[in-house]
Amino acid sequence: MSHESNHQNCPIEKTMNVIGGKWTFLILRDIFYGPQRFGELQRSLRGISPRTLSLRLKELEEEGIISRVIYSEIPPHVEYSLTKRGQSLHPIFEAMKEWGNSWDVLGQKK
Amino acid sequence: MSHESNHQNCPIEKTMNVIGGKWTFLILRDIFYGPQRFGELQRSLRGISPRTLSLRLKELEEEGIISRVIYSEIPPHVEYSLTKRGQSLHPIFEAMKEWGNSWDVLGQKK
DNA sequence: CGGGATCCTGCCTGATACTG
DNA sequence: CAGTATCAGGCAGGATCCCG
Numbered sequence: 054m055s056h057e058s059n060h061q062n063c064p065i066e067k068t069m070n071v072i073g074g075k076w077t078f079l080i081l082r083d084i085f086y087g088p089q090r091f092g093e094l095q096r097s098l099r100g101i102s103p104r105t106l107s108l109r110l111k112e113l114e115e116e117g118i119i120s121r122v123i124y125s126e127i128p129p130h131v132e133y134s135l136t137k138r139g140q141s142l143h144p145i146f147e148a149m150k151e152w153g154n155s156w157d158v159l160g161q162k163k
Numbered sequence: 164m165s166h167e168s169n170h171q172n173c174p175i176e177k178t179m180n181v182i183g184g185k186w187t188f189l190i191l192r193d194i195f196y197g198p199q200r201f202g203e204l205q206r207s208l209r210g211i212s213p214r215t216l217s218l219r220l221k222e223l224e225e226e227g228i229i230s231r232v233i234y235s236e237i238p239p240h241v242e243y244s245l246t247k248r249g250q251s252l253h254p255i256f257e258a259m260k261e262w263g264n265s266w267d268v269l270g271q272k273k
Numbered sequence: 274c275g276g277g278a279t280c281c282t283g284c285c286t287g288a289t290a291c292t293g
Numbered sequence: 294c295a296g297t298a299t300c301a302g303g304c305a306g307g308a309t310c311c312c313g
Binding site: 137 | 173175176178179183185188192247248252254255257258263265266
């Protein structure tokens with residue numbers, strides 16, 4: 054069967070629709086290290102605007118990838134962490150990590 | 164000032180810089196099935212413009228992910244296939260495929 | 274058939290200011 | 294601290310034409 058037939062159900066396409074955004078991978082990478090606060094993410098992802106970060110986090114929350122926990126304190130305290138579904142992305146990140154490590158900048162295998 | 168984070172050498176970031184484009188994953192997915200011609204890719208990736216396809220292919224070629232083989236015929240015949248480096252991306256695609264397959268549209272685990 | 278050249282559009286994104 | 298509101302801009306991508 055030709056792969057050209059029907060891409061709507063292509064699992065890779067589905068995956069990319071969920072985590073394919075420009076910042077999404079980097080946000081998730083951070084959260085993989087442990088629960089992150091908004092400000093922590095903003096500082097870590099130097100250059101991301103609060104607006105964009107907020108949008109991406111909301112997206113990920115709606116996709117069930119991360120969960121948002123609010124601690125009712127003053128000052129406010131919000132933590133983003135991975136859901137089960139989010140944690141199941143781990144093999145993808147591991148594969149990317151390994152690939153990124155195994156080739157240097159010039160594209161030569163280490 | 165581009166976004167420099169304290170993750171400059173993060174392998175995930177490096178990987179995304181190479182294959183993180185909007186169409187890049189889908190182009191590579193097709194080539195993983197076997198060498199592809201320009202027209203085949205264009206038909207398969209419904210909606211991609213020749214301009215964009217051309218740009219992405221050139222990028223991937225410069226990154227050493229795919230190779231471009233020209234058969235001197237009339238009509239012209241060009242084939243894109245994976246280099247060794249491109250093939251080494253396979254685990255990433257496998258992980259994404261598996262993830263995309265294991266969750267349905269509603270985010271429920273199958 | 275495989276693209277390059279051109280022009281154009283729109284979405285994503287950034288910057289900044291502001292608030293509970 | 295954790296965001297929203299508003300405004301504006303760039304750049305990836307689309308549409309089209311054309312040529313080797």
